[in-house]
Amino acid sequence: MSAKHALHICVTCRRPDWVAGRPRDGLTLFEMVQAAYYDWPRRHEIALKPIECLSGCDRSCTVAVSAEGKPGYLFGDKVPMRETAAAALELAAQYIDSADGTLPRGERPALFRGGILARIPSP
Numbered sequence: 001m002s003a004k005h006a007l008h009i010c011v012t013c014r015r016p017d018w019v020a021g022r023p024r025d026g027l028t029l030f031e032m033v034q035a036a037y038y039d040w041p042r043r044h045e046i047a048l049k050p051i052e053c054l055s056g057c058d059r060s061c062t063v064a065v066s067a068e069g070k071p072g073y074l075f076g077d078k079v080p081m082r083e084t085a086a087a088a089l090e091l092a093a094q095y096i097d098s099a100d101g102t103l104p105r106g107e108r109p110a111l112f113r114g115g116i117l118a119r120i121p122s123p
C-alpha cells in the first residue's frame with residue numbers, strides 16, 4: 001500500500017441529534033466507509049485511518065484527506081449514511097488523482113461541496 005495518501009474519519013464525533021448509549025456517529029460513518037473500502041479497487045492507493053478527534057467537534061461528523069506534498073482538507077457536517085461513505089471514497093480518488101492536491105469545490109462529490117472547515121497548505 002502506498003502510505004502517501006490518507007483518508008481520516010473521526011470515530012468520536014457526535015452529531016447534535018446523537019443519543020447517549022448509541023455508537024458515536026463518527027464510528028458509524030467510519031464503519032460504513034470501511035465496509036465500502038474493503039471492496040474498493042483503489043484501496044491500496046490510500047490508507048483509511050480512524051482518528052479520535054480532528055478538532056471539528058462542533059461540526060460533526062468530520063472527514064479529512066492528507067498527503068505528502070499536497071494540501072490537507074478537513075470537512076465537517078457529514079451525516080453517517082452510505083451515500084456519505086461512497087462520496088468519501090469518490091473524494092479520496094479525486095485527491096489521489098490530483099497532481100497538486102487541489103479539490104475544486106465544483107468538482108467535488110456533491111456531499112463534499114459544503115462543510116469545508118480547513119485547507120491546510122503543504123509544508
Ligand code: FES
Binds near residue numbers: 052057
Ligand atoms: S470528536 Fe470528531 S472532531 Fe472532535
